[in-house]
Amino acid sequence: MKTTSFMHEDALIARANRNDAYSSGFDHLEYNAVRGAIDDKIYRMYWNINLYVDISSVCNCFCSFCINCAAYERKDTTDEFFVENLESALQGIRHLDPSIQIVGGEPTLKRYRPRLQSILDLVKKYRIRKPIIGTNGTGLVDPEFVDHVNGYLSHINISRHHYDDATLNTIWVGKNPLSNKKLGAVLKTPLGEKVRLNCVLLKDAIDNHSEIVKYLEWATSLGVKNVSFSTLSILPEGYIYSDPYIDQVDILGVPFDKIMRDIDNDERFSFLKYHTGTHCMYELWLYEHEGVSCTVVFATSDNTFAQRLDEIPDLIELLVYHTDGSLTASWNRDIKQIRPGDTREEPLETPAQLVQIHPASPLSTA
Numbered sequence: 001m002k003t004t005s006f007m008h009e010d011a012l013i014a015r016a017n018r019n020d021a022y023s024s025g026f027d028h029l030e031y032n033a034v035r036g037a038i039d040d041k042i043y044r045m046y047w048n049i050n051l052y053v054d055i056s057s058v059c060n061c062f063c064s065f066c067i068n069c070a071a072y073e074r075k076d077t078t079d080e081f082f083v084e085n086l087e088s089a090l091q092g093i094r095h096l097d098p099s100i101q102i103v104g105g106e107p108t109l110k111r112y113r114p115r116l117q118s119i120l121d122l123v124k125k126y127r128i129r130k131p132i133i134g135t136n137g138t139g140l141v142d143p144e145f146v147d148h149v150n151g152y153l154s155h156i157n158i159s160r161h162h163y164d165d166a167t168l169n170t171i172w173v174g175k176n177p178l179s180n181k182k183l184g185a186v187l188k189t190p191l192g193e194k195v196r197l198n199c200v201l202l203k204d205a206i207d208n209h210s211e212i213v214k215y216l217e218w219a220t221s222l223g224v225k226n227v228s229f230s231t232l233s234i235l236p237e238g239y240i241y242s243d244p245y246i247d248q249v250d251i252l253g254v255p256f257d258k259i260m261r262d263i264d265n266d267e268r269f270s271f272l273k274y275h276t277g278t279h280c281m282y283e284l285w286l287y288e289h290e291g292v293s294c295t296v297v298f299a300t301s302d303n304t305f306a307q308r309l310d311e312i313p314d315l316i317e318l319l320v321y322h323t324d325g326s327l328t329a330s331w332n333r334d335i336k337q338i339r340p341g342d343t344r345e346e347p348l349e350t351p352a353q354l355v356q357i358h359p360a361s362p363l364s365t366a
Contacts, residue, residue, distance in 0.1 A: 003028045004275045008264075011274035011283050015257055021276045022305045029278055029317060038338055039092055043329070045316040051098040051128075052331075053086065053119060056105030056112045057323045061136055061172040063161075064248050065200060065232055068105070074333075075324040077342035083118040085325040089339055090126050093327075098319065099130035101157075105323070108139025120152040130154045134198070137178030140186045150191040157228075158183070160197040162205050163218035171205060180222075187223045196226040201254040208254075209262035220292040227287075228297040231256045233279075236304045240332045256300045263298070278317055279305035310335055 001017065001024040002010050014021040033044035057074035059066075068074070100123060107116055116133075123131045134157040139145045149156075158178070162168040168176045178186070186192060197219055199206055206215055212229060219227050232249045235241045263269050263285065272295070273284040280301040287294045309317060313336060316329040326333060326341030333341075 006273055008271040021281055022279055025276045025278045043314050043316050049096055049098045051100045051319045053102045053321045054323050055102055055107045059106040061174050065252055077325050079115045081342050082325050086321055087122055089327045094126050100128045101132045103134045106136055106138055107133055108135050140178055141182050146189050146191050153194055155194045157196050157198050161200050163215050184222050197224055198228045201229055201231050202252045203254055209259055216287050220294050226295050230299040233301040233303045236307050239307045278309050
């Protein structure tokens with residue numbers, strides 16, 4: 001089975017045989033892996049490797065479906081240790097020419113802006129390619145911050161799970177930090193051309209073809225040119241996710257295949273590309289209507305296969321720099337460790353108005 005194709009028929013085959021598609025992604029990674037060294041140890045690596053920098057373990061919103069509800073405590077460390085260890089890690093992996101994505105928690109919180117600035121300075125110093133920030137938009141209400149980060153970034157991914165402010169407030173379980181009005185203002189800045197909206201498909205929210213079209217009509221009316229819709233990932237038990245979070249996936253999950261069949265039959269959508277990796281597949285489409293156009297990604301994933309990848313010590317698809325300053329080849333901080341992090345017993349204190357993301361957080365069925 002092909003892992004990348006510009007043929008719609010191949011996407012249909014992959015949808016109908018999803019496990020086979022992920023297995024093909026595994027085979028492709030293993031057969032095409034680049035052998036290379038990190039700290040004098042040899043690995044088999046994805047040629048287009050990405051480094052995720054997990055800047056913080058706190059957020060000002062709490063979504064019951066947040067993928068960061070891992071079944072281990074996401075310890076934080078001091079800015080000094082985090083940045084010094086990151087620079088050392090970049091020196092050790094820069095020969096791999098990784099791209100980089102800064103995630104959290106919420107990377108644009110004022111508390112973490114000194115850390116974020118230091119990361120961006122390192123990105124520029126070591127010429128790390130395709131720097132991206134994933135954010136709920138909190139810091140984008142500050143025009144000076146927007147103007148400043150624009151010069152460092154290739155793209156900015158804004159989480160936006162509904163087109164209606166009031167509905168989004170219920171999804172966030174808190175106030176939406178970036179209202180439609182404020183988002184519209186951001187999109188009119190130079191940063192606006194770099195924005196992609198990321199929408200998680202959720203039951204009773206954006207959960208069908210009609211709602212997707214409404215979302216795209218709203219987004220394109222604001223000038224958005226790039227939108228991604230993703231399903232909640234299938235999660236294995238006994239891996240790194242808490243049981244309540246796994247339950248949320250069952251409660252809020254949306255069937256991917258039904259939506260895609262409706263997209264197939266909508267003349268406003270034109271198929272561009274299909275791709276699968278070891279545990280994630282996406283389809284790239286072009287949406288065109290009444291003189292406007294927007295590229296649209298539809299993504300789905302199965303972390304059962306991510307767990308399988310974690311069981312192969314020398315095979316690396318991605319790198320993650322965790323909140324404690326450790327570098328691993330997995331989102332599971334406790335395995336496939338390349339460099340250790342801060343070993344202090346006590347994590348930094350979390351301000352009361354922020355949410356510490358860990359398994360004890362109360363989950364809702366929003």
